[in-house]
Amino acid sequence: MNAFTKRLLNYFLIGIFAVIPIVIILKIIIFIKGMVSDLFSVVYGYADSYLYTMLFFTVSFFILVSIGRTIVEKGKPWIITIFDHIIDRIPFLNTIYRVLKKVIAMFSSRDQEIAKDIVYVEYPKDGVWMAAYVTNRFEDKYVLFIPTSPNPTSGFTVIVDKEKVVKSAMNIEEVTSLIVSVGVDFNKVAEVKKLP
Missing domain, CATH: 2.30.30 (SH3 type barrels.)
Structure with a gap:
């Protein structure tokens, strides 16, 4: 292999490694966009109105903000406590739900009981x-x-x-x-x- 071909392959590999992080971020953005689009289609298909669909997303946004604020200021809100209670009574799902909550809590800064060393x-x-x-x-x-x-x-x-x-x-x-x-x-x- 001559020097020109080696240099060309080297530049090619450097270009690939430079673009990989961008491609991964774009894939994540496309995945999230797909999820939101699917949810939008479901809501719009049910309501058949852009006004109701936008109202649904606006109300959902403020509900999630309210839940987040309540968790930060007062702890777990009653709606999540009720949901936890219901899921605890369903076999198999209760195990998956409990484990997922623990894993998420480990990586969040608000639960200090889970070791994060x-x-x-x-x-x-x-x-x-x-x-x-x-x-x-x-x-x-x-x-x-x-x-x-x-x-x-x-x-x-x-x-x-x-x-x-x-x-x-x-x-x-x-x-x-x-x-x-x-x-x-x-x-x-x-x-x-x-x-x-």
């Missing part, structure tokens, strides 16, 4: 260090979620002794950025030097 753990073998989310604690044991790169939503859940982990100063955003960037966006060099 970031640690390093030797996984899958000694001498190989991975960043992990602490999702729960039981006395001297930690339940960890070890995400895989570049998709932080897939990974492994492990239980380890607390002596086997090394605390990190990273927050959830920083560790997620580390995982998604496959290590490119990582500025905790001092922490890495301290790992045994």
Whole structure:
């Protein structure tokens, strides 16, 4: 392969890697737009009026703002408490609903009871260090979620002794950025030097 072809392929790869984040963001925007369009079609198909459809979306927006404000200022509103009570009585759905709430609460800043520490753990073998989310604690044991790169939503859940982990100063955003960037966006060099 001559130098010109190598340079051409190199520029091509650099161009691909430069465009990938834009494509991912566009895919997310298109997905959300599709969901909103589908909802709009359902509401418009039922009401058969743009006025009623826009009224529905406006009222929905203000209801969600009100629920968010109530949660921040007073805690869970009664409507969500009633819904929780109903879902708790439905087998299978209650398990999925409970787990989803815990996962969302772990990543939100308002629930301080859920552990949100970031640690390093030797996984899958000694001498190989991975960043992990602490999702729960039981006395001297930690339940960890070890995400895989570049998709932080897939990974492994492990239980380890607390002596086997090394605390990190990273927050959830920083560790997620580390995982998604496959290590490119990582500025905790001092922490890495301290790992045994």
